[in-house]
Amino acid sequence: METPLAVETEPVESEEISEPPLLTIGCSARSKEFMKRFYPEATLSQWNDWRWQLSHGITTANALSKIITLSPDECISPDVHPGAFPLRITPYYASLIDPQDPAHSIRRTVVPTQDEFLSSPGECQDPLGEDDHSPVPGLVHRYPDRVLFLVTRFCSTFCRYCTRSRMVGRQSTTSSSPSRWSDAIEYIQNHPEVRDILISGGDPLTLPDDVLESLIRRLRRIPHVEMIRIGTKVPVVLPQRITLSLVKMLKKYHPIWMSLHITHPEELTPEMQEATARLADVGIPLGSQTVLLKGINDSVPVIKSLMHGLLRFRIKPYYLYQCDPITGSSHFRTPVSKGLEMIQGLRGHTSGYAVPTYAIDAPGGGGKVPLLPEYVIGRDKDGIILRNYEGKIFRYPDI
Ligand code: SF4
8 A cells, every 4th residue: 555645544345346457537737746745656557546546535634634734623533523424535536625725615525624513403414304215225215206226325535515424434335235225126126107216325436337237237127217317426536437448338228317416616627527528428418416515616606617617528517406404514504595696697697508407405305496586576467577687677478
């Protein structure tokens, strides 16, 4: 194990992988400089190997302190808060962090702070009521024709505002138990109304190719399953995972769609661009999901820059989410008016393709509720009265 500057790592068990030598993405000048500084014994091919990135995940405050200057509020000792949502950051994603600024956007999304231990009214561990809508372990069936299939509890990098922090990260390896999926697959087989499956977790793209393929193959054998979606942050935090062998495998099981969890324009690196291009080039439609986060991406210029960047990367801005009220999230949550301000700042002011749907996932399991600024401001006998993006008033003859 490479231990320059003594960056500690925690071994991650990975299941047997049968893919050929890595056909990985390139490495930017920024990444190379970071690698040389903090992992001088690593080779470029190791840095570009997603399994190396996983096995060198930063999981302790001590390891992180070798890379960034921690503030007193950051990195809580597990001795003080046993059972806290763990820390994990890939070396690649750590290279995007400003080492000196605790207010840096990307840094705030992955470095634990004292604020996580402040509980506020309305918060809870499972705000979306997923556990109450789970007919069998690992499956959430909330909407009529689609299910959420939670296939792993592992992520390569843990987001501090994770809606599933009650379960994610409690598994310290990429190991999976496909046998545990049997009940969920049987449930889907027995429910012909399910035509759309969202594979999520945890992050499904942390599974080895052969394990992921065996899962997708089993789902594809079910005649009424029309569409398989994969929810992932891997192209953002571990773009090295998007190997040619992975995309070649996925391509066999179309229609495969992908929802990418993307937070900030600074995530849009050359590595991510190459990873997402590989996915797009094999015909996987890409949509983004962005959580609106206080002081991180809650300004119109930042959100607009992100949405424009996504379109350049061939990713359709899909959802802008109000942050879910998980316990200890008040430092991340904005007022709903802030989300409406983001949409107001986009709609009409830039390409319609750049405007995501702003939504609240209704607490208790109500599902996604879309929110729009008030564009219909009244009605009279001649029709409805509309306000456009410039604030000008128009009447439409709604007979
Ligand atoms: S990638 Fe998704 S599941 Fe994993 S920690 Fe982040 S929000 Fe949670």
